[in-house]
Amino acid sequence: MYTEKVMDHFQNPRNVGEIKDADGVGTEGNPVCGDLMTIYIKVEDNIITDIKFKTFGCGAAIATSSMITEMAIGKTIEEALKITRKDVADELEGLPPVKMHCSNLAADALKAAIADYKMKQAEEEKAKAET
Amino acid sequence: MIYMDHSATAPVDPAVFEAMKPYFIDSFGNASTLYSLGREGRRAMESARKQVASIINADPKEIIFTSGGTESDNIAIKGTAYRLKNKGNHIITSNIEHPAVTETCKYLAKHGFDVTYVPVDNDGIIKASDVEDAITDKTILITIMHANNEIGTIQPIAEIGQIAHEKGIYFHTDAVQSVGKIPVDVNELNVDMLSLSSHKLYGPKGIGALYIKKGVRLEPILHGGGHERGLRPGTENVPGIVGLGKACEISQENLEKEMQELTRLRDKLIKAVLEENEEAYLNGHPTQRLPGNVNFRFTGIEGESLILHLDSKGIAASTGSACSSTKLEPSQVLMAIGLKEVEAHGSLRISLGRDNTEEQIDYVIKSIKEVVDILRKMSPLWCSKGE
Amino acid sequence: MIYMDHSATAPVDPAVFEAMKPYFIDSFGNASTLYSLGREGRRAMESARKQVASIINADPKEIIFTSGGTESDNIAIKGTAYRLKNKGNHIITSNIEHPAVTETCKYLAKHGFDVTYVPVDNDGIIKASDVEDAITDKTILITIMHANNEIGTIQPIAEIGQIAHEKGIYFHTDAVQSVGKIPVDVNELNVDMLSLSSHKLYGPKGIGALYIKKGVRLEPILHGGGHERGLRPGTENVPGIVGLGKACEISQENLEKEMQELTRLRDKLIKAVLEENEEAYLNGHPTQRLPGNVNFRFTGIEGESLILHLDSKGIAASTGSACSSTKLEPSQVLMAIGLKEVEAHGSLRISLGRDNTEEQIDYVIKSIKEVVDILRKMSPLWCSKGE
Numbered sequence A: 001m002y003t004e005k006v007m008d009h010f011q012n013p014r015n016v017g018e019i020k021d022a023d024g025v026g027t028e029g030n031p032v033c034g035d036l037m038t039i040y041i042k043v044e045d046n047i048i049t050d051i052k053f054k055t056f057g058c059g060a061a062i063a064t065s066s067m068i069t070e071m072a073i074g075k076t077i078e079e080a081l082k083i084t085r086k087d088v089a090d091e092l093e094g095l096p097p098v099k100m101h102c103s104n105l106a107a108d109a110l111k112a113a114i115a116d117y118k119m120k121q122a123e124e125e126k127a128k129a130e131t
Numbered sequence B, C: 001m002i003y004m005d006h007s008a009t010a011p012v013d014p015a016v017f018e019a020m021k022p023y024f025i026d027s028f029g030n031a032s033t034l035y036s037l038g039r040e041g042r043r044a045m046e047s048a049r050k051q052v053a054s055i056i057n058a059d060p061k062e063i064i065f066t067s068g069g070t071e072s073d074n075i076a077i078k079g080t081a082y083r084l085k086n087k088g089n090h091i092i093t094s095n096i097e098h099p100a101v102t103e104t105c106k107y108l109a110k111h112g113f114d115v116t117y118v119p120v121d122n123d124g125i126i127k128a129s130d131v132e133d134a135i136t137d138k139t140i141l142i143t144i145m146h147a148n149n150e151i152g153t154i155q156p157i158a159e160i161g162q163i164a165h166e167k168g169i170y171f172h173t174d175a176v177q178s179v180g181k182i183p184v185d186v187n188e189l190n191v192d193m194l195s196l197s198s199h200k201l202y203g204p205k206g207i208g209a210l211y212i213k214k215g216v217r218l219e220p221i222l223h224g225g226g227h228e229r230g231l232r233p234g235t236e237n238v239p240g241i242v243g244l245g246k247a248c249e250i251s252q253e254n255l256e257k258e259m260q261e262l263t264r265l266r267d268k269l270i271k272a273v274l275e276e277n278e279e280a281y282l283n284g285h286p287t288q289r290l291p292g293n294v295n296f297r298f299t300g301i302e303g304e305s306l307i308l309h310l311d312s313k314g315i316a317a318s319t320g321s322a323c324s325s326t327k328l329e330p331s332q333v334l335m336a337i338g339l340k341e342v343e344a345h346g347s348l349r350i351s352l353g354r355d356n357t358e359e360q361i362d363y364v365i366k367s368i369k370e371v372v373d374i375l376r377k378m379s380p381l382w383c384s385k386g387e
């Protein structure tokens, strides 16, 4: 039921792990199936320079996590925010219909990590401004 | 390939295939015709009926052939409900039945019937007294499975049968997972109806049987040419029927030996996996379970990923029942034994069969450890505790 | 043995058997599982679905697999009736349908539905205008067979479909006898549902299909694991499905050639028997009939005796439909074309197939003459006129 590309990313996931001093961390749970994903990003000059993930979930969840990290790395924050679930699924050469929601998980976790980064940025700016 | 999903389906035994073969091309006659070719088919069918009856200690007249376990369950449950609807509208079942039973009960619940779902304990066992307590003067049917398809637990059918019998309530058991795996005797079990399915015991797919105790009357759900005493019309699937008969004969002959060997392999597998993996658990009862059934869960691991990784190592296993393999909800059976959603998503069912060897078990033990380690490395639910 | 009862059932084509073989023992996986073995089964199933769709010019998504013609008919008719019961309760059918349709309609008639049985003319043909006249504003379903199983008459399905279509009424046809025998195109026929059965076209027994036009919604009659879009739950009979697919492919390829050859043999048989035997008659329409179907009656002769005598000469034929071969009532189809009871008891159906040869036809012509003469010698109905 999965494409070869999905199986490749599932079996050899890229960028598995954590980033201890991440600039942004996003965790999303999928209400449909109870799966869970955390994405860690490092950002330098508005560009995602490092990205890692941890996922508890089905084959599609793991493959989409892996895929989105490859797609996001090297992109600016703005570009990364434009990655949609459909882009992830397309890049994997398709997902079975019942598994389309799995790509949500990846897109949402990335957005959450970026939001976390922006929030931290804002806090830092605020702290800077106050001093 | 190492096949360890015998609860989903089993390969046809070569001797079963040999028995079926003549009925495809040579003795292909319609069993309801008058001429010799048709009579050959009928004779073969009637001797298969004896073989099926024998494995459950029934009379051949008490067996009708169906297209499989699902149809047998449907005929038994709807057949009773429609027949006895003027007597009462209450049905008792459990909360760990196969969808063939659960969905049929849900359907009836939408059409004027009341259904009580008796719970199981944390080991997955039903208490006969809970069934007894659920009985009302409107109860017309109790349907409780003999052995569960996911966690392999064996239910106290004889005890429940005794109760049903005393109260004069029809009692059906779905024995799709137990026939050919453990002793099944319709008299000892005190059942009025019993479903079985050929492909679970090394027979062909698309054929099953329903035991209907003498005197029990059911309303048919299919209508047509009056075959199988009007309860199951349609041109008889002679090769399928012959295959089912032969499969029953072989399973009956080897039952004792096979039970012993599978129990030994099962217990070895359970012991090793629980020892070698942190936070690994056995779902279901430790001993009151099918000889070939093992069902694990591993904290922080999701079932589908486990299955896919094992597949790439050449091992075929499953998360639970085959029908739910493309569904997203957690297993109802695992929820019923009190697991949390996230735990219920992480199960691995390994169901052994007569073709499995000790070396295969060793390889599976090793592979599970490897896969569990890989998946835990990428699990956000594990890292938080592991290191 | 000379087999001339192909309308009852046909032998499995050796190429069909070869196609099925791998799915019994090697690729036996449950088609609903995740691992490779299960995926093999699913792929085989989906390519069989294409083959079945192709022979009736449908989309593969419009095909569900069932356990045979009887179940297909039941799902179509009950599925529509239960689904649309709030819209209306009137069903139109004919008086020459197979019991799978007739008995289903009778059952519904006992449960609040009104059924109109449209008559046939003396040749066994339904008039489309009679169907039109029977329509009321409560009509929810018309179910008329494509080709009759006893007398082989081919009905004006496209014309009836046109009428049903214009009035927005669901139209089902039982095409169990026609698929693989004459061209069947669901678009040309204007049908919403169409039943077919594998063993009638050299496929295995115990498998069939139902075409359900895109957009048509039915209530299932079996409940369970959600297979076949929830309309036909139960572990998929992969070898059976593969066999049906292959059988469709072969029949589609050879259709034109086979029709021509069978029509030639049929007409030779009809001509010779009517010429050589006194008071021999053809039941059904002389040309608007299945290429392989012949149905005779001989004054003063009872059908069962005829069949048994022919059997002892090595010829397998039948009195009519196989399901009624052990019943005592005269054929409803023959009564419907206006025969007297005693005539309706005396029929001989010879249904030819792709394995029959010219020499066999010659032998059958000779044998019929001999048997008719023997039986007439001992018939009180004949001696009174003959000499």
Ligand SMILES: Cc1ncc(COP(=O)(O)O)c(C=O)c1O
Binding pocket: B007, B067, B068, B069, B070, B071, B073, B098, B100, B145, B147, B148, B149, B174, B176, B177, B197, B198, B199, B208, C233, C234, C235, C236
């Ligand atoms: C306990 C139980 N009941 C019923 C069934 C249905 O049997 P089948 O798939 O042969 O219709 C199964 C297997 O699928 C089962 O495990």
Ligand SMILES: Cc1ncc(COP(=O)(O)O)c(C=O)c1O
Binding pocket: B233, B234, B235, B236, C007, C067, C068, C069, C070, C071, C073, C098, C100, C145, C147, C148, C149, C174, C176, C177, C197, C198, C199, C208
């Ligand atoms: C016209 C017709 N409809 C339905 C059926 C039923 O098909 P099956 O016996 O495969 O269920 C038959 C044959 O028996 C038939 O000839």
Ligand code: FES
Binding pocket: A030, A032, A033, A034, A035, A057, A058, A059, A060, A061, A099, A101, A102, A105, B328
């Ligand atoms: S099934 Fe939920 S993320 Fe894949």
Ligand code: FES
Binding pocket: C328
């Ligand atoms: S005399 Fe034999 S069936 Fe009537």
